[in-house]
Amino acid sequence: xxxxxxxxxxxxxxxxxxxxxxxxxxxxxxxxxxxxxxxxxxxxxxxxxxxxxxxxxxxxxxxxxxxxxxxxxxxx
Numbered sequence: 084x085x086x087x088x089x090x091x092x093x094x095x096x097x098x099x100x101x102x103x104x105x106x107x108x109x110x111x112x113x114x115x116x117x118x119x120x121x122x123x124x125x126x127x128x129x130x131x132x133x134x135x136x137x138x139x140x141x142x143x144x145x146x147x148x149x150x151x152x153x154x155x156x157x158x159x
Contacts (some may be wrong), residue, residue, distance in 0.1 A: 086104050087114065089104060090116040091116065094117055099117065100118070100119075100122060101115065101117035101118040101119075102117055103115040103116075103124045103125075103128045105128040105132055107132065107136075112125055112128040131156075134154060134156070139151070
């Protein structure tokens with residue numbers, strides 16, 4: 084699956100307002116769709132990369148040989 088197809092599939096989810104595919108190492112967006120006024124997907128991509136990195140550090144600290152399946156963040 085290519086990035087454009089993945090973004091279109093993500094945006095087809097009920098309630099989706101933006102989607103981005105992000106490089107884990109740099110935090111840079113490889114592609115995004117949606118967003119708009121009030122939702123800077125470039126900034127969100129970089130910030131949420133930090134969430135994933137924190138979870139990876141936690142797994143390493145716990146000496147767990149596992150992978151992140153998903154992360155859910157709900158905003159009001």
